[in-house]
Amino acid sequence: MRSIFSAATQEAARLNRLDTYFIVAALAVLLLVTYLVVYTSLKFRDKGNGIEPKQESTNLRLEMLMIGGPTVLVVGFFFLTITTTSAILPPAGTTTPVVLITGHQWWWEFRYPGTNVQTANEVHLPVGQRLLVVGTSADVVHDWWVPSFGLKMDLIPGLRNHVWVTIKKPGIYEGACSEFCGQQHAWMRIRVVAQMPADYARWLQAAARPAVAAPSDSLARVGGALFAHYACSSCHQVRGTLAAGQQGPDLTHFGSRSTMLAGLLPNTPQNVTRWLTDPQAVKPGAHMPRFIFGRDSIQALTAYLTQLK
Amino acid sequence: MAAQPVLVPEPAEALPDLDLGGDQGLLQWISSVDHKQIGIMYLWVALLFMLIGGVEVLLMRVQLAVPKNTFMGPEIYNQLFTMHGTTMIFFVAMPAIFGFATYLVPLMIGANEMAFPRLNALSLWITFFGGLLLYFSFLAGGAPDAGWFNYAPLNQYNYSFRPGIDYYCAGLLLAGIGTVSAACNFVVTILRYRVPGMGLKQLPVFVWMMLIDSFLIIFSFPALNAALAMLLLDRQLHAHFFDVQAGGSALLWQHLFWLFGHPEVYIVILPSFGILSEVFAVFSRKPIFGYSFIVGSGIAIGLLAFGVWIHHMLAVGLGNVVNGFFSASSMLIGIPTGIKIFNWLATMHGGSLRFSTAMKFAVAFLVEFTIGGLSGIAFAIVPIDLQLTDTYFVVAHIHYVFIGGTLFGLLAGLFYWFPKMSGRQLSERLGSWFFWLFVIGFNGTFLVQHVLGTLGMPRRVYTYPDLPGWGTLNMISTIGGFLMGAATLLLVYMVIKAIRSGPAATSDPWDAFTLEWSTASPPPLQNFDRVVPVRSARPFRDLKRPGDADWLKPGKKEGYHEREQSVD
Ligand code: HEM
Ligand SMILES: [Cu+2]
Numbered sequence: 001m002r003s004i005f006s007a008a009t010q011e012a013a014r015l016n017r018l019d020t021y022f023i024v025a026a027l028a029v030l031l032l033v034t035y036l037v038v039y040t041s042l043k044f045r046d047k048g049n050g051i052e053p054k055q056e057s058t059n060l061r062l063e064m065l066m067i068g069g070p071t072v073l074v075v076g077f078f079f080l081t082i083t084t085t086s087a088i089l090p091p092a093g094t095t096t097p098v099v100l101i102t103g104h105q106w107w108w109e110f111r112y113p114g115t116n117v118q119t120a121n122e123v124h125l126p127v128g129q130r131l132l133v134v135g136t137s138a139d140v141v142h143d144w145w146v147p148s149f150g151l152k153m154d155l156i157p158g159l160r161n162h163v164w165v166t167i168k169k170p171g172i173y174e175g176a177c178s179e180f181c182g183q184q185h186a187w188m189r190i191r192v193v194a195q196m197p198a199d200y201a202r203w204l205q206a207a208a209r210p211a212v213a214a215p216s217d218s219l220a221r222v223g224g225a226l227f228a229h230y231a232c233s234s235c236h237q238v239r240g241t242l243a244a245g246q247q248g249p250d251l252t253h254f255g256s257r258s259t260m261l262a263g264l265l266p267n268t269p270q271n272v273t274r275w276l277t278d279p280q281a282v283k284p285g286a287h288m289p290r291f292i293f294g295r296d297s298i299q300a301l302t303a304y305l306t307q308l309k
Numbered sequence: 310m311a312a313q314p315v316l317v318p319e320p321a322e323a324l325p326d327l328d329l330g331g332d333q334g335l336l337q338w339i340s341s342v343d344h345k346q347i348g349i350m351y352l353w354v355a356l357l358f359m360l361i362g363g364v365e366v367l368l369m370r371v372q373l374a375v376p377k378n379t380f381m382g383p384e385i386y387n388q389l390f391t392m393h394g395t396t397m398i399f400f401v402a403m404p405a406i407f408g409f410a411t412y413l414v415p416l417m418i419g420a421n422e423m424a425f426p427r428l429n430a431l432s433l434w435i436t437f438f439g440g441l442l443l444y445f446s447f448l449a450g451g452a453p454d455a456g457w458f459n460y461a462p463l464n465q466y467n468y469s470f471r472p473g474i475d476y477y478c479a480g481l482l483l484a485g486i487g488t489v490s491a492a493c494n495f496v497v498t499i500l501r502y503r504v505p506g507m508g509l510k511q512l513p514v515f516v517w518m519m520l521i522d523s524f525l526i527i528f529s530f531p532a533l534n535a536a537l538a539m540l541l542l543d544r545q546l547h548a549h550f551f552d553v554q555a556g557g558s559a560l561l562w563q564h565l566f567w568l569f570g571h572p573e574v575y576i577v578i579l580p581s582f583g584i585l586s587e588v589f590a591v592f593s594r595k596p597i598f599g600y601s602f603i604v605g606s607g608i609a610i611g612l613l614a615f616g617v618w619i620h621h622m623l624a625v626g627l628g629n630v631v632n633g634f635f636s637a638s639s640m641l642i643g644i645p646t647g648i649k650i651f652n653w654l655a656t657m658h659g660g661s662l663r664f665s666t667a668m669k670f671a672v673a674f675l676v677e678f679t680i681g682g683l684s685g686i687a688f689a690i691v692p693i694d695l696q697l698t699d700t701y702f703v704v705a706h707i708h709y710v711f712i713g714g715t716l717f718g719l720l721a722g723l724f725y726w727f728p729k730m731s732g733r734q735l736s737e738r739l740g741s742w743f744f745w746l747f748v749i750g751f752n753g754t755f756l757v758q759h760v761l762g763t764l765g766m767p768r769r770v771y772t773y774p775d776l777p778g779w780g781t782l783n784m785i786s787t788i789g790g791f792l793m794g795a796a797t798l799l800l801v802y803m804v805i806k807a808i809r810s811g812p813a814a815t816s817d818p819w820d821a822f823t824l825e826w827s828t829a830s831p832p833p834l835q836n837f838d839r840v841v842p843v844r845s846a847r848p849f850r851d852l853k854r855p856g857d858a859d860w861l862k863p864g865k866k867e868g869y870h871e872r873e874q875s876v877d
Contacts, residue, residue, distance in 0.1 A: 052594060053595055081689075
C-alpha cells in the first residue's frame with residue numbers, strides 16, 4: 001500500500017522520522033488522558049452514600065505541571081519542525097527546475113526547461129538526483145501531491161512554488177490534486193514515472209522528437225487530417241504538425257501514455273473513442289467541447305491519436 | 310451575614326408592549342423578545358439545519374461508499390459538500406451556541422433579560438433568514454459549489470458563473486450581521502447586568518467563555534463580512550479584488566477568510582468548554598478545579614486565535630520563516646487547551662461522579678477532543694501539514710474537534726439544561742442508547758479517515774479510484790455515518806416525546822450550583838423576583854449548604870473569595 005509512510009524520496013524519509021516521533025508522543029498523550037479518564041471514572045463513581053466529596057478547587061503545583069508538560073512537548077516539536085523544514089524545503093534560489101508543472105482544470109501540464117519537451121498528466125523524472133520541481137497554475141488553485149514523496153505544494157495563479165525531490169527507486173508513483181479546484185477535482189490524478197538516469201535521458205530524447213508527420217496507416221492519416229482540420233488543433237498541440245493549441249493537454253506522444261484524462265481511464269482505443277464521442281459523459285465539466293462526428297471520423301481520430309507514440 | 314435576597318438588575322428600558330403572558334400560539338413565539346423564547350427558537354433553527362446538513366452528508370457518504378460510484382455526479386456532490394460545511398458551521402453550530410447562551414446567560418448572571426431584547430430578536434431572525442437565503446440558491450440555479458472556504462479565484466464569475474456563490478455571499482453576510490449584533494448584546498449583558506455581588510471572579514465558567522467568545526466574534530467576523538462584500542463586488546460589479554487575471558490576488562481571499570476562519574473554530578469550541586465546565590463540576594459534586602486557570606486559558610486561546618491563521622495556508626508557499634512563526638503560535642495553543650483537559654480531569658478526581666447522559670458526553674469528550682487536539686498539533690508541524698493538509702486526515706481532525714468537541718459539549722448541555730428549559734425530564738434510558746449509538750457511529754465514521762488521509766485520499770472528491778484499502782475504509786465510514794444518522798433521529802424522538810409527555814422536572818434536578826437552577830423549571834416570564842445572594846462562584850450551592858458555603862472559606866481558594874457586597 002502506498003502511503004505517506006512508504007517514503008520514496010530522501011526528503012520523505014527524513015520527514016518520516018519526524019512523523020514517527022510525533023506519533024509516539026501523540027499516542028503517549030492520548031493513552032495518558034484515556035487512562036486518567038477511565039481510572040477516575042471508575043474510582044470516583046458516586047457511591048450513593050450521600051457524602052459530599054472534599055471541595056478542593058485548586059493546587060498550584062499541579063497547575064504548573066499541567067502547563068510545564070505540554071510546554072516541553074511544544075518546544076521540542078517546534079525545534080524538530082524548524083530543522084526538518086529547512087532540511088527538506090530550502091529556498092529554490094537560482095537552480096533550474098527539472099520540470100515546470102502547471103495545473104489546469106483538470107489536467108497537468110509538464111514542461112522541461114531547456115528542452116522543447118512538453119507532456120500532460122504523466123511526468124517522467126530521474127532517480128538518484130536532487131531535483132527542483134516548480135509549479136504554478138493556469139486558472140484556479142490546485143495542489144501537487146504525491147504522498148510517498150513527502151511534501152505537497154499549492155499551485156497558485158500568478159505565483160511560483162517549489163518542492164525538492166530525490167527519488168530513491170525507479171517505479172510508478174501516484175498522487176492527486178489536493179486542493180479543491182472545481183467540478184472534476186476528483187479526476188486530477190498524478191502519475192510519476194521514475195527512471196534510472198539513462199532510461200530517463202532516453203525518454204527525454206524520444207519525447208523531444210516531433211510526432212510522425214505522415215502516419216503510414218491510412219486510417220490514421222485521415223484522422224490526422226481531421227485533427228488538423230477540426231478545432232482539435234486550436235486547443236491541442238502535436239509537435240511536428242500544424243496543431244499548436246495550448247488550451248488542452250499536449251498530445252504529441254499521447255499513444256505512449258498509459259492513462260488518459262488525468263487518471264480517469266486507461267489509455268485504450270475504446271476509451272479514446274468514448275471520450276471523442278461524448279466528453280461530457282466521460283468526464284462531466286471537462287473543458288473540451290463535444291463534436292458531432294460520424295462514427296468513421298471518430299474511428300479515424302482514434303487511430304491517429306493511438307499511433308502518436 | 311445571613312442569606313439575604315438581593316434585587317435583580319433589569320434593563321432600563323421597558324419591553325415592547327406585548328402580552329407575552331397570554332397564549333397567542335405561534336404568533337407569540339415569532340413576535341417574542343423574551344430571551345428564553347429566542348434561545349429556544351435558536352435551538353430549533355440549529356436542529357432544523359442539522360437535519361438538513363445531515364441528510365446532505367449522508368447522500369455524500371452513499372456516493373463515497375464504493376469506488377467510482379455513479380450514484381451522483383460531481384455537480385451535485387460539490388454543491389452538497391459546500392452546503393454541508395457552510396450549514397454546519399453557520400447555521401448549526403452558531404445558532405446552537407447562541408441558543409444556549411441567549412437562554413442561559415441572563416439566568417446565570419441573575420438578570421431578567423438580555424441588554425437589548427429587540428436586537429436579540431433581530432439577531433435570531435436575521436440569522437434564520439440568512440440560512441433561508443442560502444438555501445434558496447437551490448431553486449435559483451444551483452447552490453454554491455466552491456466549498457465553504459470558497460477559495461479565489463474559483464469563486465470568481467468566470468469559474469463559477471451560476472448564482473450559488475452570490476447566495477453564499479448574501480446569506481452569510483446577513484447571518485454575519487446577526488452574529489455580530491448578538492455578540493455585542495452578550496458583551497453588554499454580561500458586563501452590565503450581573504446581579505450585585507457577582508464580580509468577574511464569580512461568573513460561571515460558561516458565561517466567561519461566552520464573554521471571550523463574543524469578543525472573538527466582534528473582532529473576527531468583520532474580516533469575513535468584508536471579504537464577502539468584496540467578493541460580491543467582484544462578481545456583480547466587476548471589481549478585481551480576487552481576480553488574478555486583472556491584477557487581483559487569490560491569496561488575499563485566503564488571508565481574509567482564515568483571519569475569520571481560524572478564530573471561528575475557537576468561537577464554536579469555547580462555549581462548549583464553558584458548558585463542560587458546568588457539567589463536570591455539578592456531576593462531580595465539586596467546584597471546577599483551577600477556575601482561574603480555566604478562565605485564563607480561555608483568554609489565552611482567544612488571544613492566540615488571531616495569530617495562527619497562516620496554518621491553514623502553510624502549503625501556499627509563504628516561505629520557511631513565515632511558516633515557522635505560525636507553526637510556533639499554533640502549537641502554543643496546545644498548552645492552554647491541555648490545561649483545560651487536565652483541569653477537568655482534576656475536577657473529576659476525588660469527586661462523586663454521577664454518570665447521567667450529560668456527564669457521559671462530557672467524559673467521552675475528554676478522549677475524543679484529545680484525539681482532535683493532537684491531530685491539530687500535527688498540522689501545526691509544518692512538514693506534516695505539507696503531507697496531510699487537504700486530505701481525509703483533515704476531515705477526521707475537524708470532525709473530532711467539531712463533533713467530539715463542540716457537539717459533545719452542546720449535547721452535554723442539552724441533557725443538562727433540558728429540564729430547566731422545558732420543565733420536563735429527558736429519558737435517561739433512551740439517553741444512554743443515544744449516547745452509545747452516537748459515540749460508536751462517530752468513531753466508526755471518522756477514525757478510519759485518519760488512515761485514508763495517510764493513504765493519499767484527497768478531500769472534497771466526489772469519487773475515487775479503486776486503490777487498495779480505499780473502498781473498505783470508505784464503506785466503514787459510510788456505515789458509521791448512518792449510525793450517527795439513526796442516533797440523531799433517536800434524539801429528535803426523545804426530545805419531542807419528553808416535551809409532550811416527559812416526567813415533570815423539579816427546579817433543581819441535578820443539585821446544581823448556579824443561579825439558573827434557583828428559579829422554576831421552566832422559569833417564569835420574569836426570570837427572578839429575587840435572586841439568592843452571590844458571594845462565590847456557586848451561589849445556589851451556598852444557599853443550599855449554608856454551613857459549608859464557599860464564601861465561608863475566605864482566601865482559601867482562588868475564584869471563591871467573598872466579594873464586597875452591596876446588598877441594599
Ligand atoms: C476533435 C478534436 C479533439 C480531440 C481529438 C481531442 C482529444 C483529446 C484527448 C485524447 C484528451 C485526453 C488527454 C489526456 O488524457 O492527456 C483530451 C483532453 C482535453 N481536451 Fe481535447 N480534443 C479535441 C478538441 C479539444 C478542444 C477544441 C478543446 C478546447 C476547447 C479541448 C480541450 C481539452 C481539455 C481541457 C482536456 C482535458 C480534460 C480533462 O482531463 O479534464 N479539446 N482531448
Ligand atoms: Cu486541481
